[in-house]
Amino acid sequence: MDVLTFGETMVLFNPQSNGPLRYVNSFNKSIAGAESNVAIALSRLGHEAAWFSKLGEDEFGKYIRNAIRSEGVDTSRTKFTNEKSSAILFKERFGGENPNVYYYRQDSAATTLTAEELDLEYIKQAKIIHITGITPALSDSLRKVVFEVLRIARENSITISFDPNIRLKLWDIEEAKPILLDIARSSDIVLPGISEGEMLLGTSDEKEIANKFLDLGCKLVAVKLSEKGCYVANSSGGTYVKGYEIKNPVDTVGAGDGFAAGFLSGILRNLSLEECGQLGNGVGAMATLVQGDMEGYPYFEQLLAFMGRRKSVDR
Structure with a gap:
């Protein structure tokens, strides 16, 4: 497999109207989870992606597994339990602002996954393993x-x-x-945002963020700069990669996961550091064009057309 990832995915209820949730009566149902977002985006880009977790033996758990599996992602190592429920979240919208997010995930099924339940031989098959800082926050297990x-x-x-x-x-x-820095020390590729660099390293300068992660032992750092693009660096130096302007973004949630998937796609295709950044910027930008966390992720041909590298035939 190309990329393996793991973590909690929730059922997402997206309101059909703006305003406080107490006045909203209709929702669209989808899924949300940083790790499954990355797996789905990579699958659409043409890579072999896998994701695992533990879900409740309930209708929401079956929906989550089926939704991810339907995107071509291998979910064969996902486990189910009767003892805990699958997690859910609600978005709340006010005009063009980013949505508020309300989680209902405490003591969910995913939090009970244990190291003893891991399929070690399966994990060893991955070329890349993608980890997020969300997973260690959910439980000691x-x-x-x-x-x-x-x-x-x-x-x-x-x-x-x-x-x-x-x-x-x-x-x-x-x-x-301390936990996230420990993970970073063991990582080859780190994909922080500016605010995360400031919280972990005490600086909001993208070059300093990259250099400090490289000093920790990372081989490659891509600092996300939102609509401005990204700053990518390795031991040979760094460069800015221009982003794509989206004048009226619909929903920015999932853009960072899209960037990660595009960037890793470039790594798997043995592209240059700058080209990896361009793919990441492209997928991240396209994620903001529609409501939902993963619905906007493109297939590779669509990404190339968006980036102006291939003509798009509309009719």
Whole structure:
């Protein structure tokens, strides 16, 4: 397999109208989860992607598994339990602002996944393992899973990709910082945003963020700069990669995961550092064009057309 990732995916209820949720009566149902977002985006880009978790033996759990599997992602190592429920979340919208997000995930099925339940031989098949900082925030059990996967990856020379993805609704920065920096030290590729660099490293300068992660032992860093693009760097130096202007973004949630998928797609295609950044910027930008976390991720031909590298025939 090309990329393996793991973590909690939730059922997402997206309101059909703006305003406080107490006045909203209709929702669209979808899925949301940083790791499954990356897996789905990579699958659409033409790569062999896999995702695993633990879900409730309930209708929501079956929906989550089926939705991810229908995108061509291997979900064969996902487990189910009767003892806990699958997680859900609601978005709340006010005009053109980014939505508020309300999680209902405490003590969910995913939080009970243990390191003893891992299929070690399956994990060893991955070329890249993608980890986010959300997973270790959810439970002590999942934290142990993360570090066991890191151990397996190091022992088998598997490339580790890490998106810090700090969620302060899940834990405070004092608890998160040492754990996320430990993961970064074991990672080959790190994909932070400016705010995450500031929280973890004490600087909001993208060049300093990249250099500090490289000093920790990372081989490659891509600092996300929102609509401005990204700054990518390795031991040979760094460069800015221009982003794509989206005048009226619909929903920015999922853009960072899209960037990660596009960037990893470039790595898998053995592209230059700058070209990897261009793919990441393109997928991230396209993610903002529609409501939902993963609905806007393109297939590779669509991405090339969006980037102006291939003509699009509309009719």
